[in-house]
Amino acid sequence: MDRCPTCGKPKVRIGLTEKQTEILTTIKKLIKDNGHSPSFREIAEVIGKQKSHVHRVVVILSERGYVQHTPSKDRSLVVL
Secondary structure (H helix, E strand, C coil): CCECCCCCCECCCCCCCHHHHHHHHHHHHHHHHHCCCCCHHHHHHHHCCCHHHHHHHHHHHHHCCCEECCCCCCCCCEEC
């Protein structure tokens, strides 16, 4: 997660909680590192949470326009 250069605290995007920002940052990093969209399980392993938690947060990120996700398709996360 990106940190503020002044105080060292994690940067939180406006309108997102710290956990939502963490998951969005993780999605971006996994896409960059692997060249494809991560699975919910991969995201969950990186952040140390359950897959159901990741799913709930991805739905919120999708509703807020940060990511696009096709529910019936694997690895369909796209950062907008």
